[in-house]
Amino acid sequence: MHPILPVNKLLFRVSNTPCHRKIALEQIDLIRPVFPGLDTRKIEMQEYNKTRAPFDRRQLFYNTIVGTVPPVSEAANLHACAHLYASDVMSLFVIVGLLELEAYAVSMASLSHTVIFHTAAEALGVYDESGNKRYFCQEVWTDRAEDGRAVHHSRIWGPHGRHVATSIQDGLMRLKATPEEVKKLRDRLEPIARSKL
Numbered sequence: 639m640h641p642i643l644p645v646n647k648l649l650f651r652v653s654n655t656p657c658h659r660k661i662a663l664e665q666i667d668l669i670r671p672v673f674p675g676l677d678t679r680k681i682e683m684q685e686y687n688k689t690r691a692p693f694d695r696r697q698l699f700y701n702t703i704v705g706t707v708p709p710v711s712e713a714a715n716l717h718a719c720a721h722l723y724a725s726d727v728m729s730l731f732v733i734v735g736l737l738e739l740e741a742y743a744v745s746m747a748s749l750s751h752t753v754i755f756h757t758a759a760e761a762l763g764v765y766d767e768s769g770n771k772r773y774f775c776q777e778v779w780t781d782r783a784e785d786g787r788a789v790h791h792s793r794i795w796g797p798h799g800r801h802v803a804t805s806i807q808d809g810l811m812r813l814k815a816t817p818e819e820v821k822k823l824r825d826r827l828e829p830i831a832r833s834k835l
Contacts, residue, residue, distance in 0.1 A: 675704040676723055687736070692780075695736045699724070699776040701794075703764040710763035717762045718755065721794055724776055725753050725805035729790040733780045733809065737788070739823070742813040749787075751807040761802050772797045786811055 681698035701724045707716045730746040755762065766772050775795040782789040790807040815823065 676720055676727070677702050677704045678724065678727070680728075692737045693782075695779065697732050697736060697778040699728070699778070700773050701776060702771045702773045707764065709765065710759050714759035714762070717759065717764050720764055721755075721762060721774070721803050722753055724774070724794065725792055725803070726751055726807070729778070729792070729805075729807050730788070730809040730811065732778045733783065733788045733790050734811065736778075736780055737783055739811070739813060742815045742819065742823070743811060744814045745812045747810045749808040749810055751805065753803055753805045755803050757796075757800065757802045761796055761800060766797070774802070783811075786813070 679700040681700065683695070683697055687695040701720070703720055707713060707720075710717045726748065729751075730748065734740055734743045734746070764772055774797070776792050777795070778790065778792045780788055780790055788809050788811055790805070790809055792805045793801055794803040794805075796802045813820075813823075
């Protein structure tokens with residue numbers, strides 16, 4: 639549990655007595671150092687994207703670890719999990735933003751998600767040789783959206799510009815719009831989709 643996150647009351651049932659509350663808080667403190675998270679920073683891309691068609695737009699994120707994990711030599715899967723999480727956590731929300739559909743999005747769900755790692759585990763490590771946190775850059779875009787479905791693509795770049803992973807995700811998006819709004823959206827997006835074929 640990260641210190642800034644609220645306590646999950648389903649994990650710890652705390653009675654009203656001070657003694658039980660103190661024990662539960664001590665248990666939470668014990669798991670904090672071994673329950674890492676991801677610090678994700680969204681890069682402002684409005685200037686880059688403002689003259690581009692929706693399927694030519696990009697979104698960038700910088701990701702680094704929060705908390706601690708064992709070295710990559712001891713727990714390579716945990717380091718890979720950080721990248722898996724990064725590739726999925728904001729994916730469909732980014733697509734909605736790139737397509738300018740925020741006002742219409744009601745619900746979204748992932749139908750499939752594939753991540754391909756291109757490097758050895760060491761290049762995926764969230765710490766450098768000196769034990770300092772490493773930042774990875776994720777580049778996100780979409781090239782297809784139709785009939786309530788959208789495809790999310792991303793590439794994850796290591797600290798020295800090395801392409802370490804690629805992801806692709808098929809997502810389901812439910813939009814709430816009037817018939818007139820739906821027609822306007824289709825009129826705007828269909829020519830762009832056809833030009834990509």
